[in-house]
Amino acid sequence: MTTIPTAPMIFPTPTDPLAAFGPLVGRRTADGFDDRPYERLTVHPLSPTIGAEVDGVRLGGDLDEQMLGELRRALLEWKVLVFRDQDIDRTDQRAFAQLWGELEQHPFFKYTQPGQTDIDVVTLAKDAMTAGTENNWHNDITWHTTPSFGAVLRAVEVPEVGGDTLWTDTGLAYDLLPQDIRDRIDPLVAEHDWIATFGRHMPAEAVEQLRTHFPPVQHPVVRVVPETGRRALFVNMIFTQRILGIPAEESDELLRLLYRHVQRPEFQCRLRWRPNTIAFWDNRSCQHYASSDYFPARRVMDRISIVGDRPVGV
Numbered sequence: 158m159t160t161i162p163t164a165p166m167i168f169p170t171p172t173d174p175l176a177a178f179g180p181l182v183g184r185r186t187a188d189g190f191d192d193r194p195y196e197r198l199t200v201h202p203l204s205p206t207i208g209a210e211v212d213g214v215r216l217g218g219d220l221d222e223q224m225l226g227e228l229r230r231a232l233l234e235w236k237v238l239v240f241r242d243q244d245i246d247r248t249d250q251r252a253f254a255q256l257w258g259e260l261e262q263h264p265f266f267k268y269t270q271p272g273q274t275d276i277d278v279v280t281l282a283k284d285a286m287t288a289g290t291e292n293n294w295h296n297d298i299t300w301h302t303t304p305s306f307g308a309v310l311r312a313v314e315v316p317e318v319g320g321d322t323l324w325t326d327t328g329l330a331y332d333l334l335p336q337d338i339r340d341r342i343d344p345l346v347a348e349h350d351w352i353a354t355f356g357r358h359m360p361a362e363a364v365e366q367l368r369t370h371f372p373p374v375q376h377p378v379v380r381v382v383p384e385t386g387r388r389a390l391f392v393n394m395i396f397t398q399r400i401l402g403i404p405a406e407e408s409d410e411l412l413r414l415l416y417r418h419v420q421r422p423e424f425q426c427r428l429r430w431r432p433n434t435i436a437f438w439d440n441r442s443c444q445h446y447a448s449s450d451y452f453p454a455r456r457v458m459d460r461i462s463i464v465g466d467r468p469v470g471v
């Protein structure tokens with residue numbers, strides 16, 4: 158039997174405590190995961206641990222229990238499910254998203270996405286006037302006490318080339334940290350906030366008013382996905398402000414190290430969109446990054462996100 162290493166070969170250099178050469182190989186799922194073959198779905202992996210194109214289903218609100226069970230298991234296993242050639246409309250997309258929980262109303266998009274009216278099916282129209290800005294690694298909505306469970310993103314109009322989305326497996330990233338860093342971060346808690354990102358594009362009165370509803374929140378630095386017991390890094394460079402209970406300098410240093418670590422290509426998958434491609438991801442187990450390389454071409458996506466639970470730490 159081949160033993161999968163739980164940590165990479167680390168050869169620290171004077172400037173890089175995480176310098177690693179050689180295999181960065183880890184587990185796709187936690188111990189005890191139900192890995193029976195899928196009966197209804199056909200799964201084509203995009204990488205060894207994260208992302209899979211899935212055939213055998215037309216998305217909508219009318220999926221039977223067996224299909225839903227397979228999709229739930231596939232989402233937990235692959236974190237990002239990609240469905241091609243889904244010629245469905247917003248109603249089907251919304252009905253599919255509603256199978257997974259309450260739809261999220263995003264309080265800031267009306268300020269940052271001009272013309273936004275339909276607040277729970279959010280259209281992200283990115284063109285020459287509103288070039289893409291999601292090109293920083295993040296989990297969605299971590300400035301909220303209950304960050305998104307996941308999102309269903311549908312490609313409406315995509316550039317001929319460019320505008321890919323990348324995801325990184327934050328469970329694998331956690332597993333492949335050296336043991337001493339895992340021990341150090343397991344009990345830590347971080348503060349998350351929206352002021353420095355969304356707040357930047359809002360009138361001061363709106364910031365002041367929304368502040369009372371959305372104060373800074375605290376989440377564990379390592380969250381445990383309840384269904385699987387899998388641990389995942391849960392700090393991100395756009396919403397996490399600081400780690401609490403340690404000096405500011407140490408917090409900055411640790412966060413920088415974790416942000417750089419999650420960006421390793423071995424933890425990632427990359428999706429080249431086509432019209433009618435849909436991606437459904439587990440926001441608890443991965444971060445995403447929308448490559449903003451297509452300006453001045455247009456990229457129009459319909460985004461729906463689903464309310465999640467309050468993150469639980471180790």
Ligand SMILES: [Fe+2]
Nearest residue numbers: 291296297445
């Ligand atoms: Fe996002």
